[in-house]
Amino acid sequence: MEIELKNNHQGGGLKRLKCSVQNYDWGKKGTEGSEVARLYELNSGSDIELEKKKPFAEFWMGTHGSGPSFVVEGGVENGDSIGSGSMSLKEWICKNPNVLGEKVLDKWGCDLPFLFKVLSVAKALSIQAHPDKELAKVLNKLHPNLYKDDNHKPEMALAVTEFEALCSFISLEELKSVLRDVPEIVELVGSAEVIKLLQINDGHEEKVKSGLRSAFTQLMSASKEMTAEVISNLKGRLYTESKIRQLTGKEQLVLQLEKQYPADIGVVSAFFLNYVKLNPGEALYIGANEPHAYLYGECIECMATSDNVVRAGLTPKNLDIQALCSMLTYKQGFPEILKGFPLSPYITRYLPPFDEFEVDRCILPRGAATVFPAIPGPSIFLLTAGEGKMCTESSKDVVMEGDVLFAPANTEISVSTTSELHLYRAGVNSRFFQIL
Numbered sequence: 001m002e003i004e005l006k007n008n009h010q011g012g013g014l015k016r017l018k019c020s021v022q023n024y025d026w027g028k029k030g031t032e033g034s035e036v037a038r039l040y041e042l043n044s045g046s047d048i049e050l051e052k053k054k055p056f057a058e059f060w061m062g063t064h065g066s067g068p069s070f071v072v073e074g075g076v077e078n079g080d081s082i083g084s085g086s087m088s089l090k091e092w093i094c095k096n097p098n099v100l101g102e103k104v105l106d107k108w109g110c111d112l113p114f115l116f117k118v119l120s121v122a123k124a125l126s127i128q129a130h131p132d133k134e135l136a137k138v139l140n141k142l143h144p145n146l147y148k149d150d151n152h153k154p155e156m157a158l159a160v161t162e163f164e165a166l167c168s169f170i171s172l173e174e175l176k177s178v179l180r181d182v183p184e185i186v187e188l189v190g191s192a193e194v195i196k197l198l199q200i201n202d203g204h205e206e207k208v209k210s211g212l213r214s215a216f217t218q219l220m221s222a223s224k225e226m227t228a229e230v231i232s233n234l235k236g237r238l239y240t241e242s243k244i245r246q247l248t249g250k251e252q253l254v255l256q257l258e259k260q261y262p263a264d265i266g267v268v269s270a271f272f273l274n275y276v277k278l279n280p281g282e283a284l285y286i287g288a289n290e291p292h293a294y295l296y297g298e299c300i301e302c303m304a305t306s307d308n309v310v311r312a313g314l315t316p317k318n319l320d321i322q323a324l325c326s327m328l329t330y331k332q333g334f335p336e337i338l339k340g341f342p343l344s345p346y347i348t349r350y351l352p353p354f355d356e357f358e359v360d361r362c363i364l365p366r367g368a369a370t371v372f373p374a375i376p377g378p379s380i381f382l383l384t385a386g387e388g389k390m391c392t393e394s395s396k397d398v399v400m401e402g403d404v405l406f407a408p409a410n411t412e413i414s415v416s417t418t419s420e421l422h423l424y425r426a427g428v429n430s431r432f433f434q435i436l
Helices: 035-044 089-095 102-108 133-142 172-181 183-189 191-198 205-220 224-241 249-260 265-272 321-327
Strands: 002-007 015-018 020-022 058-061 070-072 114-121 127-129 155-159 163-169 273-278 283-286 292-304 310-313 347-350 358-364 369-372 379-385 387-391 396-400 404-407 411-416 421-427
Touching: 015 035, 015 089, 020 035, 035 058, 035 114, 035 379, 070 089, 114 379, 114 421, 127 265, 127 321, 155 163, 155 358, 163 283, 172 183, 172 191, 172 265, 183 191, 183 205, 183 224, 183 265, 191 205, 205 265, 205 321, 224 249, 224 265, 249 265, 249 273, 265 273, 265 310, 273 283, 273 292, 292 358, 310 321, 358 369, 358 411
Parallel strands: 002 387
Antiparallel strands: 002 411, 015 070, 015 404, 020 058, 058 114, 114 292, 127 292, 127 310, 155 283, 155 292, 163 273, 163 292, 347 358, 358 421, 369 411, 379 404, 379 421, 387 396
């Protein structure tokens, strides 16, 4: 692989980054083939053999204070560690603000507007939603220890392996089937709420939203004792019925979630949400105030620079059921799946409806070449497979899998390879610059 980079920006060429890892409980263990563990070990140059029994959940690339990246000066090769004098990417950007480009600097100030991640999911994340900007400011002011910033967090997950998630509410027709077929939900929600929903017709959008909000809030607010009893009954019924019929995909998922989080209300709430299965190369985007939970698989993720999460189930962490149920949009229907569109024969772009970010996926066969055109904003590149060179107008760097590199605004990148290369790029959404 050989990558040539032409840089027309006075802020300098590519900057190699050392990045952070998060060992959340739901992550895949290093011993289970976690992609996060593999990339972190390659990127940090650390031997993590003794730590591989720990879960490696998220690999963070960006400027967020909960998992900052550091600039490696002087062309440090893999295997060299970050010294105590290393500068965080955020500090370096503040000293070199022109690397963001004028329009990004005007809109978001001296910071990257996006956070780039890799996720290795072994078991379900919490039923959660991310606040819009207005609510984020309120939550941050009221509970700064729980909501550590005042930004919104729209996000997009791009599947690297088969990837499963719960996302957004099912349609009214599907919801009515669930209410008829799952008697345990009636126990938790109450027959009056259920009858009300069953009598609503499709055309009455506000009535549907109001009824769904009321029923979902009732469900999520059920007492621990009642929840435990109802889930026990649900589990027993499904096991009995599995002997005489094939359980649905959602029913099988509910039994799997119950094993991971016994007596948790999130197990039952899964019936209300769409069960999404992404193939590698497909992406799912999630706006503010939309319920979701990632379930299993490896993905590239990008989002606005925030770590605000309101949780209501499938987690031992702090729950804020009232905040979650009141903030949701209660939109119904299956979420849009992005297949991406070709920028070139080898680069696919995923463009969500958010200004802060987009993601490019480059799978470059041996002997092929392609170009990432210069854009008016910054980018972060992640190499997940292959090795070779990255070159600016004035320098060449040896690069290999696990390398993460920051590219200033207005930098054109030519890529060629002598072995198959897998490369992901995160940048500001090109619609923000009114170009595609």
